[in-house]
Amino acid sequence: MNRYITTTLPYVNGDPHLGFALEIVQADVLARAWRARGDQVFFNTGSDEHGQKIAEKAEQNGEDVQAYVDRYAAEFKKLKDTLNLSNDSFVRTTDQSHIEAAQEIWRRCDQAGNIYEKSYTGMYCVGCEAFKTERELDESGHCLLHSTLELQELSEKNYFFALSKYQDRLKEYLSQPGVIVPEWRREEALAFVEHGLEDFSISRESARLSWGVPVPGDDSQVMYVWFDALPSYISVLGFPEDVAGNFNTFWGNGATLQMAGKDQVRFQSIMWQAMLMSAQIKNTDAVFYHGFINSGGQRMSKSTGNVISPYELVAKYGIDATRYMLLRHVHPVDDSDVTWERLDEWYTANLVNGLGNLVARIMKLAEDNLDAPIEMSAQEPDEAFQHKLDAFAFDEAMDYVFEMIAECDAVMTDRAPFKKVKGEDESIRAEGKQDIALLASHLAKIAAHLAVAMPTTSETILRAVQENKKPENLFPRLA
Ligand SMILES: [Zn+2]
Numbered sequence: 001m002n003r004y005i006t007t008t009l010p011y012v013n014g015d016p017h018l019g020f021a022l023e024i025v026q027a028d029v030l031a032r033a034w035r036a037r038g039d040q041v042f043f044n045t046g047s048d049e050h051g052q053k054i055a056e057k058a059e060q061n062g063e064d065v066q067a068y069v070d071r072y073a074a075e076f077k078k079l080k081d082t083l084n085l086s087n088d089s090f091v092r093t094t095d096q097s098h099i100e101a102a103q104e105i106w107r108r109c110d111q112a113g114n115i116y117e118k119s120y121t122g123m124y125c126v127g128c129e130a131f132k133t134e135r136e137l138d139e140s141g142h143c144l145l146h147s148t149l150e151l152q153e154l155s156e157k158n159y160f161f162a163l164s165k166y167q168d169r170l171k172e173y174l175s176q177p178g179v180i181v182p183e184w185r186r187e188e189a190l191a192f193v194e195h196g197l198e199d200f201s202i203s204r205e206s207a208r209l210s211w212g213v214p215v216p217g218d219d220s221q222v223m224y225v226w227f228d229a230l231p232s233y234i235s236v237l238g239f240p241e242d243v244a245g246n247f248n249t250f251w252g253n254g255a256t257l258q259m260a261g262k263d264q265v266r267f268q269s270i271m272w273q274a275m276l277m278s279a280q281i282k283n284t285d286a287v288f289y290h291g292f293i294n295s296g297g298q299r300m301s302k303s304t305g306n307v308i309s310p311y312e313l314v315a316k317y318g319i320d321a322t323r324y325m326l327l328r329h330v331h332p333v334d335d336s337d338v339t340w341e342r343l344d345e346w347y348t349a350n351l352v353n354g355l356g357n358l359v360a361r362i363m364k365l366a367e368d369n370l371d372a373p374i375e376m377s378a379q380e381p382d383e384a385f386q387h388k389l390d391a392f393a394f395d396e397a398m399d400y401v402f403e404m405i406a407e408c409d410a411v412m413t414d415r416a417p418f419k420k421v422k423g424e425d426e427s428i429r430a431e432g433k434q435d436i437a438l439l440a441s442h443l444a445k446i447a448a449h450l451a452v453a454m455p456t457t458s459e460t461i462l463r464a465v466q467e468n469k470k471p472e473n474l475f476p477r478l479a
Contacts, residue, residue: 002254051225101235
């Protein structure tokens with residue numbers, strides 16, 4: 001089976017945050033699980049680099065915009081090593097091939113009669129890069145999402161996309177179970193579409209904002225940043241020329257999955273899907289929406305001072321422990337709360353005293369008492385575990401492995417091979433060795449189940465069993 005998976009492209013006006021680390025680790029686990037099953041997988045991520053917010057941020061820094069986006073794109077690219085990700089590509093919306101693909105989507109939508117010009121006067125929020133209606137403002141006339149920004153009254157000629165024409169087709173699309181996960185979010189999206197859709201502006205005057213993709217055939221306008229960014233999911237595959245055939249293989253003839261945050265439904269499942277319909281390209285098969293990560297009951301923000309960055313997490317606990325905590329202790333779709341106290345607790349209880357300690361004890365016994373490594377055959381994860389991953393129940397999949405770890409711990413306690421191997425009686429000592437061999441084979445099984453979530457830990461455990469040697473400390477105690 002051919003499978004395509006992509007994260008959203010983070011907007012490069014700040015450092016990578018934990019919510020995006022969650023999204024990309026979830027995607028990585030699925031990509032690894034599919035590859036292990038023999039699927040052909042294309043796993044994409046990248047960075048969204050146009051728009052007024054970025055132009056302004058660069059200006060504030062006194063930096064050239066291109067230099068600014070280059071610096072941030074590098075910051076996001078670094079996540080690959082930081083989190084041990086297996087992505088196949090990293091698309092930047094400033095890549096020439098992407099710019100051409102976005103322009104081709106524009107042309108197709110235009111030829112289909114879905115783009116028209118309209119003069120417009122309204123209150124514009126730079127934070128949202130959008131005009132705001134009365135309903136979207138607070139009592140003091142500020143944007144609900146950006147209460148510190150002053151709105152600008154703008155009058156300009158823009159191009160609009162005829163989203164309203166797609167109401168029926170979007171309803172049909174969103175009526176298919178599975179196009180949005182979780183299911184209740186699909187129902188919300190369907191209700192939103194049934195409520196009525198408004199056409200939206202898809203360009204800005206380049207006199208006001210030049211940092212964008214030029215509108216084909218009209219130099220006075222650049223594309224609205226979303227209209228430019230969404231086609232990145234297919235530009236990276238080689239759309240439209242498709243010289244390498246990836247677009248046909250992975251989008252045309254593959255199962256497609258997009259990962260996104262819960263605030264993205266209107267963009268990913270409505271706007272983008274209508275654009276695909278208009279350009280006569282297959283719709284996305286499924287979009288999975290994860291929840292937000294808060295800290296201490298509040299949204300993470302610089303002003304609150306409660307930001308926990310993925311880099312800090314990896315520096316303190318290591319890569320696999322960070323992946324573990326994102327997968328098991330952050331809910332896949334609901335909002336979760338994470339604090340340093342809780343992270344320390346999870347790390348110490350489940351990894352240092354749990355998995356790490358168990359592996360050390362068993363492999364020390366094996367090294368001291370077994371004459372040779374145990375016989376091992378290649379192991380595949382249980383179906384029950386695979387089903388949990390297929391259902392995006394990353395936390396339950398991890399619980400499944402940690403139940404295996406708990407069982408192994410119980411076998412250790414019940415059979416007490418550490419006592420038996422010191423016994424007077426030869427047959428008791430032999431029984432102790434058998435227990436140790438059994439425990440080592442349990443470890444190999446646990447390692448096979450950890451391969452997609454904690455790849456390095458999994459390899460270390462497997463190698464230890466293969467070599468019959470206690471490994472280096474997997475999870476050092478916190479200082
Ligand atoms: Zn706003």
